Amino acid sequence: MKRFNLHVETDPSAGFCFGVINAINKAEEALRNKEELYCLGEIVHNEEENNRLKALGLQTIQRDGLSHLHHKRILFRAHGEPPASYAALQKNENTIIDATCPIVVKLQKQVARSYRSGEHIYLYGKATHPEVIGIAGYINNDLVVFNELEELDLKALPKQLTLYSQTTQSIDRFQCIVNTLLQAGVEVKVKNTICRSVTHRRRALQEFCRRFDKVIFVAGLNSSNGKFLYQVCKDSNPGTYFISNAKEILSEWFVPGNRVGISGATSTPLWLLAEVKNALENL
Ligand code: SF4
Structure with missing residues (x-):
């Protein structure tokens, strides 16, 4: 009762947001023909869904295991990967199924353009997050990643900088960071790259x-x-x-x-x- x-x-x-739906659809489609499929890192930050896909045959590997794979199929999840991951897999004739979210691809390209223009790149996000590791790989890790304003020494900042954000950060905190930097006299090129989803x-x-x-x-x-x-x-x-x-x-x-x-x-x-x-x- x-x-x-x-x-x-x-x-x-x-x-799911559309980026995750796309990655899971690609995984399910690739698993249908029963060939081995590896995902680089957990496909989604949800253990229950990961277990469901594992039962269908999806195997998760980590970046340090890439060089051991030969002639396999590897899915890149929505967070994206640094160029080194593509190179390591292509070297051993693996097939990459790339499910990087288009919004993340756009962010990677924007950051790379800023880098080529010689801008000082600051990224509001977590240094250990896979999306951030992927982005950093496109610019030789030549950026400052911070998750709290306190991590920055405001007096030691360059006069001009370009501020990006990891796609899943808080818009309020991003705005607060922009205001603080402006008040500190820094000329900030603001790139609001927080995902609309x-x-x-x-x-x-x-x-x-x-x-x-x-x-x-x-x-x-x-x-x-x-x-x-x-x-x-x-x-x-x-x-x-x-x-x-x-x-x-x-x-x-x-x-x-x-x-x-x-x-x-x-x-x-x-x-x-x-x-x-x-x-x-x-x-
Ligand atoms: S960028 Fe947005 S749509 Fe793409 S995976 Fe992240 S949250 Fe989802």
């Missing part, structure tokens, strides 16, 4: 979260935009809980009759949100 009788609704704007989701999420007593946000622990969008939910509705799968739901979060909204990161599959909805409706 149901004890909680929750009214549960899934966020209509939730689900993430900024649009933020607005839609804020409105969605306010309609519920509780919000369940579903994402992988490694997802950058998952962390960012979870914070957006939490700020809009303090009764927001982060989970990675339905097993992590705790009944003590709810009282009978609660209205509960479910949402997730751009790397959270809709099938996982459906499992969470089912679990909540059966509490």
Whole structure:
């Protein structure tokens, strides 16, 4: 018998962004003919979806294992790769299935152009994030990557710099960084390269979260935009809980009759949100 009788609704704007959909479609298509398929790094920052694709035959390898592959098929995920990854695989006659998101490709090209023009490149992002490693590879790692303003010595900055962002960063923090640099007297060439999928989701999420007593946000622990969008939910509705799968739901979060909204990161599959909805409706 149901004890909680929750009214549960899934966020209509939730689900994969088009870059992730494209990568997963390419993986599924390539797996259909049963030949070996490797993905360089996890295809998506979501363990549940990675396990589903692993069961279909997708194998994950890391960059340091590339030189051992010969005549294999390797998928590059939406985050993109530095030129060295292409070169290492092509040398041993491997086939690359390139699912780099077109938005990331555009960013890589923009940064490379700035570099050729002799600009000082600053990138707001995480130095260890695969997208950032890929971008840095196009300019011989000749850039400054920072994730917090405090990491920069404002007095030691060049007079002019070009500011880029990793695609999944917060637009508010990016704007705050721009303002701080301008106030410090730096001439900033601003390149807002934050993905619209993430900024649009933020607005839609804020409105969605306010309609519920509780919000369940579903994402992988490694997802950058998952962390960012979870914070957006939490700020809009303090009764927001982060989970990675339905097993992590705790009944003590709810009282009978609660209205509960479910949402997730751009790397959270809709099938996982459906499992969470089912679990909540059966509490
Ligand atoms: S978040 Fe944006 S840039 Fe990143 S994969 Fe998705 S669509 Fe592409």
